[in-house]
Amino acid sequence: MTTTPSDHDRLRELLGAHALGGLDDAERAEIEAHLEGCAACRAELAEIAPLAGPLASVDPDAAPTPTAAPDDFAAVLGRVRAEEAVVTPLDARRRRRVPLLGAVAAAAVIGLAGAGIGVAASAAGEPPVEPAAVQALDPGVRADAGTIDHTWGVEVVLTASGFAEGQRYEVTVLDRAGRPVPAGAFRGTGAAEMVCRLNSSVLREQAGGFVVTDADGDEVLRSRFA
Known part of the structure; x- marks a missing residue:
């Protein structure tokens, strides 16, 4: 897909609304097609989504x-x-x-x-966490995960240890068609347990799972939602 500079600027301005699930179907399809070929916008959306x-x-x-x-x-x-x-x-x-x-x-x-990389704040009266099965591809990683169904999209709650200390990891939610949507990033804490809350604009009913990749783009953890 060829994108002119003016088209790129227009689509970039829609990233916030996309993260909040505020686009209509045509706009969402257009920006998701753009994201597949634009690393800069993918990186910006990864920062906004949490x-x-x-x-x-x-x-x-x-x-x-x-x-x-x-x-x-x-x-x-x-x-x-x-x-x-x-x-x-x-x-x-x-x-x-x-x-x-x-x-x-x-x-x-x-x-x-008080938010940072990954959102740790918790609101009173939030919807319940639905457990999600995870598979660690790195034998040193121990993890549990759950999802929270929101009107704006799905929140992933990841409790884990064993991710390399200080290393950045990307989290991507996959919709039912397998299309990736950035859900944020976190840094590993080594043996210390961490709790990360990551957010995607994909609605829970349309989400098929999530993957965690390391700095080289290799999968370290994956989950498939029921």
């Missing part, structure tokens, strides 16, 4: 003004409000488009929810 879960529950108008936060946080929050990036936990098909772009979204969620 923020989708916390951002979906953020109401900028209801957020308290931090009393001890850096001065630039208020400016970031003001930019979010100015962009009208208001997200409500409605079905993704009924949600209005949100012009969410990387730096503003990241700063807002980090300030409000």
Whole structure:
């Protein structure tokens, strides 16, 4: 698929809405086709996707003004409000488009929810975790996984040890047709157990599983959803 610079810029601006499940079927098909051939947009989506879960529950108008936060946080929050990036936990098909772009979204969620690589925050009253079978392809890795069904997509909860300390790993959710959608990244903690919460815009009913790959692109862990 040949993409002009103007097409690339337009599709890049849709990455935030794609991560939140806010695109219609035609737009989603177009951006997924673009992602297959654009490593830069895949990398950017991988950074945005883990923020989708916390951002979906953020109401900028209801957020308290931090009393001890850096001065630039208020400016970031003001930019979010100015962009009208208001997200409500409605079905993704009924949600209005949100012009969410990387730096503003990241700063807002980090300030409000304390998020990092992989999202560790937990909301009270969240849906139950459904266990998911995993297969470790590295004999040193021990892992359990589960999924949470959200209106904006599927959240993967990964509890594991044995991933090489400090090494970056990519997590990709596969839809039922086997198409990959980035779900974020984490860094290994060696023998210490870690809990990572990673988010994808693929709805749970359309998700077939996920894979974890290392820096060389080799699969280290895979899961197939029931």
